Amino acid sequence: MAEITAKVLVVGGGPGGYVTAIRAGQLGLDVVLAEQGGSNGARGGGLGGTCLNVGCIPSKALIHAADAYHRAVDQATSAPFGLKVERPSIDLSRTVEWKDGIVGRLTSGVGSLLKRHRVKILQGHAQMLDGKSCRVDTDTGPQIVRAEHVVLATGSVAATLPALPFGNTIISSTEALSLTAVPSRLAVIGAGYIGLELGTVFAKLGAKVTVIEAEGRLLPAYDAELVRPVAKRLQTLGVETLTRTRAVGLSDAGDAVLVDQEGAPRRGIPADCVLVATGRRARVDGFGLERLDLTVNQGFVQVDEHCATSMRNVWAVGDLTGEPMLAHRAMAQGVVVAEQIAGHRRVFDSDVIPAVCFTDPEIVTVGLAPDDARKAGREIHVAQFPLQANGRALTLAADDGFVRVTARADNHLVLGIAAVGPGVSELSSAFALALEMGARLEDIGGTIHAHPTLGEAFHEASLRALGEALHI
Amino acid sequence: MGIRIVKLPDVGEGVAEAELVEWHVQVGQSVLEDQILAAVMTDKATVEIPSPVAGTVMALGGEVGNTLAVGAELVRLEVSGEGAEEVAAAPREAAAPAARSAPPSPPPAPLPTPAPQPSTRAPTPTPLIRAPSGPPRPPGEKPIASPAVRRQAREAGIDLRQVRGSGPAGRITHDDLDAFLRGGAQPGAAAIRAANAKVETIKVVGLRRRIAQRMADSKRRAAHFAYVEEVDATALEQLRATLNAEKRADRPRLTLMPFLMQAVVKAVAEFPEMNALYDDEAEIIERHGGVHIGVATQTEAGLMVPVVRHCEALSLWELAAEAQRLSQAAREGHATRAELSGSTITITSLGALGGIVSTPVINLPEVAIIGINKEVVRPVWQGSEFVPRTMMNLSSSFDHRVIDGYNAARFIQRIKSLIEAPATLFLEA
Numbered sequence: 046m047a048e049i050t051a052k053v054l055v056v057g058g059g060p061g062g063y064v065t066a067i068r069a070g071q072l073g074l075d076v077v078l079a080e081q082g083g084s085n086g087a088r089g090g091g092l093g094g095t096c097l098n099v100g101c102i103p104s105k106a107l108i109h110a111a112d113a114y115h116r117a118v119d120q121a122t123s124a125p126f127g128l129k130v131e132r133p134s135i136d137l138s139r140t141v142e143w144k145d146g147i148v149g150r151l152t153s154g155v156g157s158l159l160k161r162h163r164v165k166i167l168q169g170h171a172q173m174l175d176g177k178s179c180r181v182d183t184d185t186g187p188q189i190v191r192a193e194h195v196v197l198a199t200g201s202v203a204a205t206l207p208a209l210p211f212g213n214t215i216i217s218s219t220e221a222l223s224l225t226a227v228p229s230r231l232a233v234i235g236a237g238y239i240g241l242e243l244g245t246v247f248a249k250l251g252a253k254v255t256v257i258e259a260e261g262r263l264l265p266a267y268d269a270e271l272v273r274p275v276a277k278r279l280q281t282l283g284v285e286t287l288t289r290t291r292a293v294g295l296s297d298a299g300d301a302v303l304v305d306q307e308g309a310p311r312r313g314i315p316a317d318c319v320l321v322a323t324g325r326r327a328r329v330d331g332f333g334l335e336r337l338d339l340t341v342n343q344g345f346v347q348v349d350e351h352c353a354t355s356m357r358n359v360w361a362v363g364d365l366t367g368e369p370m371l372a373h374r375a376m377a378q379g380v381v382v383a384e385q386i387a388g389h390r391r392v393f394d395s396d397v398i399p400a401v402c403f404t405d406p407e408i409v410t411v412g413l414a415p416d417d418a419r420k421a422g423r424e425i426h427v428a429q430f431p432l433q434a435n436g437r438a439l440t441l442a443a444d445d446g447f448v449r450v451t452a453r454a455d456n457h458l459v460l461g462i463a464a465v466g467p468g469v470s471e472l473s474s475a476f477a478l479a480l481e482m483g484a485r486l487e488d489i490g491g492t493i494h495a496h497p498t499l500g501e502a503f504h505e506a507s508l509r510a511l512g513e514a515l516h517i
Numbered sequence: 518m519g520i521r522i523v524k525l526p527d528v529g530e531g532v533a534e535a536e537l538v539e540w541h542v543q544v545g546q547s548v549l550e551d552q553i554l555a556a557v558m559t560d561k562a563t564v565e566i567p568s569p570v571a572g573t574v575m576a577l578g579g580e581v582g583n584t585l586a587v588g589a590e591l592v593r594l595e596v597s598g599e600g601a602e603e604v605a606a607a608p609r610e611a612a613a614p615a616a617r618s619a620p621p622s623p624p625p626a627p628l629p630t631p632a633p634q635p636s637t638r639a640p641t642p643t644p645l646i647r648a649p650s651g652p653p654r655p656p657g658e659k660p661i662a663s664p665a666v667r668r669q670a671r672e673a674g675i676d677l678r679q680v681r682g683s684g685p686a687g688r689i690t691h692d693d694l695d696a697f698l699r700g701g702a703q704p705g706a707a708a709i710r711a712a713n714a715k716v717e718t719i720k721v722v723g724l725r726r727r728i729a730q731r732m733a734d735s736k737r738r739a740a741h742f743a744y745v746e747e748v749d750a751t752a753l754e755q756l757r758a759t760l761n762a763e764k765r766a767d768r769p770r771l772t773l774m775p776f777l778m779q780a781v782v783k784a785v786a787e788f789p790e791m792n793a794l795y796d797d798e799a800e801i802i803e804r805h806g807g808v809h810i811g812v813a814t815q816t817e818a819g820l821m822v823p824v825v826r827h828c829e830a831l832s833l834w835e836l837a838a839e840a841q842r843l844s845q846a847a848r849e850g851h852a853t854r855a856e857l858s859g860s861t862i863t864i865t866s867l868g869a870l871g872g873i874v875s876t877p878v879i880n881l882p883e884v885a886i887i888g889i890n891k892e893v894v895r896p897v898w899q900g901s902e903f904v905p906r907t908m909m910n911l912s913s914s915f916d917h918r919v920i921d922g923y924n925a926a927r928f929i930q931r932i933k934s935l936i937e938a939p940a941t942l943f944l945e946a
Contacts, residue, residue, distance in 0.1 A: 390671045395664070456686035458661065483661035483688040 054192035059094020061363030061375030062198030068383035070162025115249035201364035232316035412461030428510035443467030562854035674714030811860030
């Protein structure tokens with residue numbers, strides 16, 4: 046059996062794994078990266094991982110296409126700024142081709158970045174044999190890799206519902222991103238960001254969408270204030286939302302989801318397709334991780350601030366290590382790990398990890414929500430600035446939303462920033478920078494924000510928290 | 518305007534390369550003819566390289582610590598008139614101390630990539646700055662600092678919880694961290710004894726590097742063994758006191774060193790294998806007729822071994838004068854290359870710091886080194902009573918590859934008997 050040795054073995058080629066490998070390569074380390082998926086991205090596999098192949102990127106492509114189509118449909122019936130469109134149509138299979146092209150460009154880009162930094166890529170399923178060695182079953186036969194450091198970056202998979210196992214009409218987000226025809230009736234189980242993003246896509250493409258959520262409201266992870274504009278928009282799009290409702294199975298005919306709603310008898314929600322989007326769990330099975338002495342906590346591989354596992358020189362990054370399961374967190378962890386292996390002193394100590402929901406409108410949260418801050422015993426100032434008072438939002442015909450700043454009352458240190466509104470995802474950088482730099486309200490107030498931009502709402506919200514807002 | 522390339526000149530016989538130890542000029546500076554450009558080190562001697570022409574420095578050929586081959590570009594000068602001429606500067610053996618101080622040399626600033634300032638210079642005392650500090654953080658409160666400050670702290674091994682922030686909302690700024698790293702006291706933080714995790718990086722260059730290489734080489738190659746013997750120096754000390762009391766005014770004060778040198782001269786006449794150089798690659802031992810004694814000398818820059826040549830031909834007074842002259846030259850940094858090489862046996866003494874025993878490192882390719890430990894008056898049993906005697910130990914190391922313990926012991930015993938009966942030091946054979 047062929048055997049190779051390396052300084053670093055990275056298991057998994059998603060954002061956590063490939064960034065670890067690139068950074069380690071840049072630092073002159075000798076790196077092998079094992080990735081099980083084919084280059085064309087089979088079911089969450091392939092370089093780029095879930096994010097590039099079946100997550101962030103393809104979903105954003107479909108969100109964009111669906112929104113463009115839906116605007117055209119709107120413009121066919123009304124002409125809010127004089128633009129009139131005749132009978133728009135969309136060929137979903139071509140949309141999916143276009144999306145696949147983007148994914149292909151990005152994954153091959155990752156491949157060439159890895160090659161440029163002399164990372165050896167092994168395509169095949171990896172099995173850890175012990176903390177230093179791993180067997181990768183490549184097309185050309187099994188290969189043993191012995192490495193001084195192992196970085197686990199196996200990611201996550203969509204959580205399953207026992208009552209609604211995947212297959213036939215029951216699909217996960219992965220399949221939803223490759224549907225070539227719009228189902229006429231779509232049931233979405235789970236009103237988290239994945240369910241709402243994809244539910245919105247298909248609603249805009251013409252499906253009758255029903256969202257079923259066990260909790261009392263949509264996007265339970267976000268505070269009600271931020272979710273309100275999204276809920277309103279879903280209503281406008283004709284999406285039915287059932288809260289405090291559990292999906293218990295498929296009807297015998299297979300054309301409806303059976304649900305139990307609090308205080309109501311069991312009933313069937315007609316559906317041609319059921320998208321189960323009840324969250325994701327760490328991919329800990331099937332890699333021989335059980336042969337390692339890893340502390341696993343609630344299904345996640347436990348790591349410390351160094352991203353070190355309970356085994357010496359075995360590191361873990363990304364979704365495998367728990368919430369928040371976000372690509373940018375995984376990438377930041379990867380850099381921290383690679384630099385430590387190269388001998389630098391590092392910890393993963395970012396104050397904030399921005400989170401974005403690409404719903405309509407978008408939601409951005411960075412740092413603490415007002416309630417979290419209050420629970421932490423803080424006296425706070427909270428201020429919102431509505432996009433209705435922002436010139437740029439009006440010119441984009443997208444004025445439903447606001448920017449909200451939460452700061453300490455005593456020294457005005459900003460604790461959290463959030464926004465809801467069309468296109469506000471791009472404000473996440475400014476928000477995160479402000480928090481990481483330890484900005485006070487005065488710092489944001491004293492920074493000139495370009496006019497006319499949505500960012501002015503951030504400026505004004507900070508001024509408002511100081512009682513100095515100008516445009517409201 | 519033209520360009521003149523000043524090359525590293527031939528700085529000594531058989532020298533193919535030299536290490537840059539100091540720049541006296543920097544890029545952009547104008548230099549006069551004969552102004553010192555740089556100091557380079559060969560073996561152990563420092564040689565200053567003067568500029569052959571007047572001009573403006575365009576580029577430096579390396580940074581401190583680099584080794585340059587003879588003939589390599591040292592400095593590129595822009596000169597008036599036509600140029601593109603390559604000039605090998607004439608070396609100036611660092612001899613006349615007056616010339617050294619002549620043109621006020623600017624601080625060495627190797628450009629464009631300055632080496633981390635290592636320096637044997639005494640550290641400049643940090644001015645007592647008032648560390649910027651805000652109010653102390655309440656317990657449990659997380660320190661606020663930008664990612665860059667956090668990284669700098671992490672790399673310096675600083676826990677930011679120990680650092681007060683002077684910025685808005687108690688934010689820790691780069692200045693706060695720098696002040697903390699400099700050890701600026703943080704008022705009110707006195708109760709906490711902060712761990713000092715400061716790590717200073719010092720580039721090992723010049724003499725230090727040479728010493729490091731030579732010492733490691735010696736320990737790696739020679740099969741060291743030590744032999745320690747106690748010597749009664751009472752009679753010798755009496756003789757030395759008398760000679761010093763009666764000496765002519767123009768003669769140097771006698772230390773123990775010239776007597777020991779004299780003893781070595783006498784002893785190696787009987788044990789020629791001790792005054793030898795062992796070329797282990799050629800597997801040849803060279804026994805020398807001339808006794809060239811290296812005298813280990815501590816200088817500000819580090820250990821140097823100036824050599825008193827042909828000790829067998831020198832009188833006690835001449836030995837004393839020469840040893841003194843050479844060690845002073847070494848300390849003042851103008852011992853020449855010739856004066857720092859060619860020894861056949863070495864004596865090392867730490868004087869009053871001599872301790873009881875030492876295990877000196879052989880100065881390869883020599884085969885023996887004799888160390889002098891401190892003299893103390895001790896009660897010594899002499900048949901029926903204790904008498905006060907001035908005692909001293911000789912700690913020597915030999916290369917067991919070519920010197921056996923038996924011979925080493927006899928050699929040292931011979932030196933001991935010469936010292937204990939100092940008159941025999943001066944008997945002609």
